[in-house]
Amino acid sequence: MNKPVYMDYAATTFTKPEVLEEMIPYFTEFYGNPSSIYSISRETKKAIDKARMRVATALNADPQEIYFTGGGSEADNWAIKGIALANKNKGNHIITSKIEHHAVLHTCEYLEKNGFEVTYLDVDAEGFIRLEDLKAAIRPTTVLVTIMTANNEIGTIQPIKEIGEICKANKVFFHTDAVQAIGHIEMDVKDMNIDALSLSGHKIYGPKGIGVLYLRRGIKIHNLVHGGAQERNRRAGTENVAGIVGLGKAIELAMENMADEKARLTYLRDKLIKGLRGAVDYSKxxxxxxxxxxxxxxxMSFEFIEGESVLLMLDAKGICASSGSACTSGSLDPSHVLLAIGLPHEVAHGSLRLSMGASTTEEEVDYVIETVPAIIQRLRDMSPLYDSFINGKGKNFFDK
Structure with missing residues (x-):
């Protein structure tokens, strides 16, 4: 290939030209503080209101239920800490899953150190929670359930509507991290009985450093950031106007193109899966x-190899990929998600995540299918584990 092949859209996306074009005036022309009363500030206030409406429309929410944040992680922190602390008179129990993003898991761990109890639900071999486990875990002291809509590593889409129904029936608040889902699948907060939802701009071809917390009207929540009266006294700090404008435009574009893009990416995804599984033995x-x-x-996981070596060799071939969440890429520990679905440590270490997006072409998919098997074989040829296995002295985890 004559250009890099970007296969890490789950980590971040480029900013679309239409998004950047709409943002630029709010850096250079309409730069007034939205809290001021003169004309250029009134323009920035109008721009924020327009973006809030765009987000609300995408979620089937009321604009007054949309709060802009510094990103998806802040929105997760605010939803979980804020709802838990504001409603601790009702109870101190939270339910989540073992495959959540660390923005959720680490927030729950923080609350455990501050008097809350957390149940971490197991998942099955495909990454789904069991609804009967959720029902059984709810106690009289449960105040919040937080389950991600779609997993950032293995792509599992949870039964969000059914989870919302269970929470509503038990009078428990329901938050979902929808950072990976927005723009790829329909999200309707009313139909799905979602009380709080987090999303991020840079996953949908918007700018980095901007996110959203949807909060159903009437829900008590403590503020996470204190100071000024911005975001209707809920989130202090001068607004990132250009970022807000960009997120609003990005989510509008995502909704307009979602059906066609979903069909296109599903075709490329399935072709890539079929190609790799057909070309590499002992893979899953x-x-x-x-x-x-x-x-x-x-x-995908490939036995007898180490994922970081695959990434380095792919990079040498011009392919950008990952072995899991971008937020833990510096860790030597295997993915908590892969361990939760039952992979042993040595196999989880040999995993590769390829995520496609707006600029991915079929030619690029063909190039990856051609390139990855040769790299896997080269690494296996250097692996004492593989040598032991083919000489009948070792064992494998996957069928050939």
């Missing part, structure tokens, strides 16, 4: 196949 797709998986997500 992590997560579900079909409609219960994010359209552009492929996560």
């Amino acid at each position: 797709l992590n997560g579900p196949a079909g409609d219960r998986r994010l359209p552009g997500n492929v996560n």
Whole structure:
């Protein structure tokens, strides 16, 4: 290939030209503080209101239920800490899953150190929670359930509507981290009985450093950031006007193009999965196949190799990929998600995530299918584990 092949859209996306074009005037022309009363500030206030409406429309929410944050992680922190602390008179129990993003898991761990009890639900081999486990875990003291809509590593799409119904029936608040889902699948906060939802701009071809917390009207929540009266006295700090404008435009574009893009990415995803599985023995797709998986997500484990070596060799071939969440890329520990679905440590270390997006072409998919098997074989040829296995002295985890 004559240009880099970007296969890490789950980590971040480029900013679309239409988004950047709409943002630029709010850096150079309409730069007034939205809290001021003169004309250029009134323009920035109008721009924020327009973006809030765009986000609300995408979620089937009321604009007054949309709060802009510094990103998805802040929105997760605010939802979980804020709802838990504001409602601790009702109870101190939270339910989540073992495969959440660390923005959720570490927030829950923080609350455990401050008097809360947390149940971490197991998942099955494809990454789904069991609804009966959720029902059984709810106690009289449960105040919040937080389950991600779609997993950032293995693409599993949880049964969010059913989870919302269970929470509503038990009078428990329900938050979902929808950072990976927005723009790929329909999200309707009313139909799905979602009380709080987090999303991020840079996952949908918007700018980095901007996110959203949807909060259903009437829910008590403590503020996370204190100071000024911005965001209706809920989130202090001068607004990131250009970022807000960009997120608003990005989510509007995502909704307009979602059906066609979902079909295109699903085709490329399935071709990539079929090509890699057919070319590499002792490999496994992590997560579900079909409609219960994010359209552009492929996560595979290859026995007898180490994932970081694959990434370095792919990079030398011009392919940008990852072995899991971008937020833990510096860690030597295997993915907590892959361990939770039952992979042993040595196999989880040999995993590769390829995530596709707006600029991915079929030619690029063909190039990856051609390139990855040769790299896997080269690494296996250097592996004492593989040598032991082919000489009948070792064992394998996957069928050939």
